[in-house]
Amino acid sequence: MSRVRVHNFSISLDGFGTGEGLTIEAPFGHAGHRLHEWMFATRAWGEMTGQPGGSTGVDNAFAQRNGPGIGAEIMGRGKFTTQTGPWTDLGTEDEWRGWWGDNPPFHTPVFVLTHYPRPSIEMEGGTMFHFIDASPQEALDRARAAAGDLDIRIGGGPTMVREFLAAGLIDMLHIVQVPILLGRGERLWDGLEGMDERYAIETVASPSGIVHLTFTRRP
Amino acid sequence: MSRVRVHNFSISLDGFGTGEGLTIEAPFGHAGHRLHEWMFATRAWGEMTGQPGGSTGVDNAFAQRNGPGIGAEIMGRGKFTTQTGPWTDLGTEDEWRGWWGDNPPFHTPVFVLTHYPRPSIEMEGGTMFHFIDASPQEALDRARAAAGDLDIRIGGGPTMVREFLAAGLIDMLHIVQVPILLGRGERLWDGLEGMDERYAIETVASPSGIVHLTFTRRP
Numbered sequence: 001m002s003r004v005r006v007h008n009f010s011i012s013l014d015g016f017g018t019g020e021g022l023t024i025e026a027p028f029g030h031a032g033h034r035l036h037e038w039m040f041a042t043r044a045w046g047e048m049t050g051q052p053g054g055s056t057g058v059d060n061a062f063a064q065r066n067g068p069g070i071g072a073e074i075m076g077r078g079k080f081t082t083q084t085g086p087w088t089d090l091g092t093e094d095e096w097r098g099w100w101g102d103n104p105p106f107h108t109p110v111f112v113l114t115h116y117p118r119p120s121i122e123m124e125g126g127t128m129f130h131f132i133d134a135s136p137q138e139a140l141d142r143a144r145a146a147a148g149d150l151d152i153r154i155g156g157g158p159t160m161v162r163e164f165l166a167a168g169l170i171d172m173l174h175i176v177q178v179p180i181l182l183g184r185g186e187r188l189w190d191g192l193e194g195m196d197e198r199y200a201i202e203t204v205a206s207p208s209g210i211v212h213l214t215f216t217r218r219p
Numbered sequence: 220m221s222r223v224r225v226h227n228f229s230i231s232l233d234g235f236g237t238g239e240g241l242t243i244e245a246p247f248g249h250a251g252h253r254l255h256e257w258m259f260a261t262r263a264w265g266e267m268t269g270q271p272g273g274s275t276g277v278d279n280a281f282a283q284r285n286g287p288g289i290g291a292e293i294m295g296r297g298k299f300t301t302q303t304g305p306w307t308d309l310g311t312e313d314e315w316r317g318w319w320g321d322n323p324p325f326h327t328p329v330f331v332l333t334h335y336p337r338p339s340i341e342m343e344g345g346t347m348f349h350f351i352d353a354s355p356q357e358a359l360d361r362a363r364a365a366a367g368d369l370d371i372r373i374g375g376g377p378t379m380v381r382e383f384l385a386a387g388l389i390d391m392l393h394i395v396q397v398p399i400l401l402g403r404g405e406r407l408w409d410g411l412e413g414m415d416e417r418y419a420i421e422t423v424a425s426p427s428g429i430v431h432l433t434f435t436r437r438p
Contacts, residue, residue: 014408015234179415180415183410183411196400201398203429203430205422205423210422
């Protein structure tokens, strides 16, 4: 059976996966870029964005695991847009098509969880956004049907990762803990008491200052 | 000037320094011993408790830094006892004198913060418990006067460590992050947004599975 994976999910030392005050200009709110600077410094990021150079050590080794073997992604609406409620821009010239330009870095079907379904959007490079109102298990069934033998990536944000963890649906979870204190925002770990017992957990500190935590579900 | 230090302060992955439901039998509540098993496995702990053996690697290197150079400790009442409110056992045969037996491992003056001052208790081996109703700064002034040129240890629990951090009084903070999810209890990091900017932070993962975080105040 294909696996359900989370990669490169960054949280602060106090457990926040986003800050407060999310806008189109500041998709992580007052956290700014601080949760993801480690990733921007890697060669994997450079290759994806067409920048030369980048680090090739442990941070890069983790970062580049994000893509291979993935046949579909499931993301929360909050990762696709900061809009909430009914879509107001459908069919307009300014219709929002995500943060990622005409050729998003997914190259697979992407299922966006929302209480407001809307027509799918086909992008260049193989990315197709589907908008579905579904439980975690239902969304996973849809994604598996689309992904064939390949794995499913759970893309975030923190609320939906937490929901998939609470539902026991995640096989591999890669968390990056960044040594900053955000103080406010959306926490990843709330309500997951005892979850550690269901996983083998490996921890490695990077010379860059971050910590990589890998949770592998026990058989 | 003497330094203000925190050592071996253990928290869960979700940031709790104690669990819920603290009693005399379970001083860390539903956390049990899980936050401190790493310490019990060290040679430093064995030497303190008269047990032979124990690990001599990185966990032990950190654990044994707890004692040397300390001239006084400040602790919250919750570390001394699970009693709250007015003391009810003063002068009785069962008067509570802490968890640590007749010869506690402090061997210095210990200032216990409480809204209910009471007479000091002299123990064997140089430990003297003083019970004072004081702000963090006032308590630190008292402890410094007692400690001479030596350093002050801030002993916990999480609430009082957080208060001393918020007041900007801590020079060196050693946090041990244990890969468990407690889900409930008392958090260390609440309300400390941006505190990381005032410290140099070093992180090392131990083969035992825990992470040592060392915060050194910037000059």
